[in-house]
Amino acid sequence: MRRKFIAAVLLSGALLVAPVRADAEPPPDSAGFAGRWIENGRLKIAVTTDAAAARVRAAGATPQYVQRDQQQLDQLMAKVDKIARQQSNLRSWGIDPISNQVVVKAVGGSDAFRGTDGVRVESVRTKFQQQAGEVNPGDGWWPGSETYCSVGFPATDAQGNKHFLTAGHCTNDANQAAYGAISQANRLGTSNVGGSRSINAREGDMGVVAVTETGWTTSAKVNTYGSPAVTVTGAADAIVGETVCHSGNTAPNWECGTVSAVNQTINYGNVVVEGLTTTSACSQGGDSGGAWLRGDKAVGLHSGGNSSCVTGDQDNSIFQPVSEALAKWNLTLLTGTGDPDPDPDPEPGPRTFANPTDYPIRDFQVAVSTVKSTAAGRTASPLKVTVEGNHTCLEDLNISLVSPSGRWYYLQRYGGSTCHPLPATKTYSVPADETAAGTWTLRIGDNGPGDIGTLTGWSITV
Structure with missing residues (x-):
């Protein structure tokens, strides 16, 4: 659908x-x-x-x-879809909002759309496949005696029963035992109960596993394999150009990239699936069903991708939007706010990190400066960002902070009819709830002519 x-x-x-x-x-x-x-x-x-x-x-x-509105794009997409169903070498097709076109990706190219205004054909070298893989240590689940998949997002039904979402091609067998370890060990529940909780067709690639066995619990904390867990706080839709990360059962397990397209029709060879999202992040066999996140928001369930990571390919990995799966089976996403800290100061190490390097702030360019935090646990909320520098027109500037997870926070937005100088020192309060450790990035973009300045340093207290 x-x-x-x-x-x-x-x-x-x-x-x-x-x-x-x-x-x-x-x-x-x-x-x-x-x-x-x-x-x-x-x-x-x-x-x-x-x-x-x-x-x-x-x-x-x-x-x-742009030239075409959404209705015109949808009509063009319907025309493309009709032709595409008759082709055997197409990898994907869908609307690209940036170019205001329908983009078709075909192995070796295609002449089937020649002369169709608003359609761009891109030649690609690889086909997509729905991934499976050999057993490696990690956080996964096993459908019966088959090769492993990855746990997506836990959810509950109207009666409070526990489930988790995963890929439909991992749950295609009705009433199949689901295990938490290889060799049919540690049964945790049953996948595709009643045969009505799995889809791997044009409508999507999504399924449900019921967690029913004694001793098994569910958690909103996503395994990031070595870094502090990310606690899911809600669900969202992905947007082209934003950073997303996924957690899966195959090393290196936690990988990030950029959304390259949404609402794409994907040809896996054995099945065509509509409405999927593509990203530049790498993935491997066994990641299927795993969790895709934008910051701390759930956005998708891993569906497939290239058989191995292709350098420079903006469509390395594919995911099923999670919101559709939740709505399909009337499930509620399990969320949390992080565990309360029983010790007010468990890690007495430094919480303030700074970069004193000068960076020029030039017209229509972006000054970028980073600091690396080694602080443990979550950030304070709000965290503090202090910017030091000079500029003749504060109103020309967009100032933003980018967290280690890729989430953006705007400290100052461009706009205003009168110029005021940037104060020598200016402190911003940022309502963040993130993992404190990692690289934090300050970006200052000058969007107006005739005014210059310098970022002389900045610090962040997490």
């Missing part, structure tokens, strides 16, 4: 310091809109009318004028 994503997304402009609201509610009327994506940390929305552009600006996002 192809999902028709409404293109407009409204952002809250009331708070100066806030994470990107990529999952905010869209307006009910989608006329004049044609898709969305993240570009240099900013949400951009394709529009075809001045009225739509005004609504986007009022919401705090950036409009991009």
Whole structure:
């Protein structure tokens, strides 16, 4: 079932310091809109009318004028889909909001769409496959006596019973025993109970495992294999251009990349699946069903990808949007806020980290500076960011903080009719709840002409 994503997304402009609201509610009327994506940390929305552009600006996002609106793109997609079903060498096809076209990826190219306005054919070298793999140490589950898959996201039904979501091609057998270890050891429950809780067809690649055995519990904490666990706080839809990470059963287990396309039709050879998301992150056999996240938000269940990672391929991995799976079986995602800290200061080490290096702030360029935190546990909320420097027009600047998980927080947004100088020292409070350790990045973009400055240093207290 192809999902028709409404293109407009409204952002809250009331708070100066806030994470990107990529999952905010869209307006009910989608006329004049044609898709969305993240570009240099900013949400951009394709529009075809001045009225739509005004609504986007009022919401705090950036409009991009395009030729085709969403209805025209959907009609073009339907035409492409009809032709595509008759082809044998296509890897994927779907709408690209950035180019305002339907993009078809074909092994060795294709002439089937020659002369079709608005369709771009890209030649690729590899076919996708739904992944399976040999046994390696890690956090996985085993469907019967088959090769292993990966646990997606735990959820509960209306009666409070425990389940977890995973890939449909891992749960295709009805009432199959599910194990927590190889060789049919440590049974945890049953997959595809009654034969109605698994789909691996055009509608999607998603399934449900019921956790029924004594002693098994479920948790909202995602295994990141060596780094502190990420606690899932909710679900969201992925957006082109944003950073996502996935956890799976095959080494290196935790891998991140960029969303390259959403709502794509994928040809796995043995099955065609609609509505999937592609990313540049690598994945391996055995990762199927695993968790995809945007920061601490659940976005998908691993579906497949290249048989091995291809350098430079923006479509290395594929996932099924998790929200559709939750809605399909009326399940509630298990979420948490992290465990309370019984010790007010379990790690007395430093919590403030700084970078004193000077970086010029030039017109229409971005100054980028990083610091590496070695602090344990979660961040304070709010955490503190202190920026030191000079610039003749603060209103020209977009200042943002990027966390180790890839989540963006805007400290200062570009805009204003009167220029004021950037204070020599300015401190921002950021309402974050992240893993403290890792590389934090400060980005200062100058969006206006005629004013210059220098970032002379900055620090973060986590």
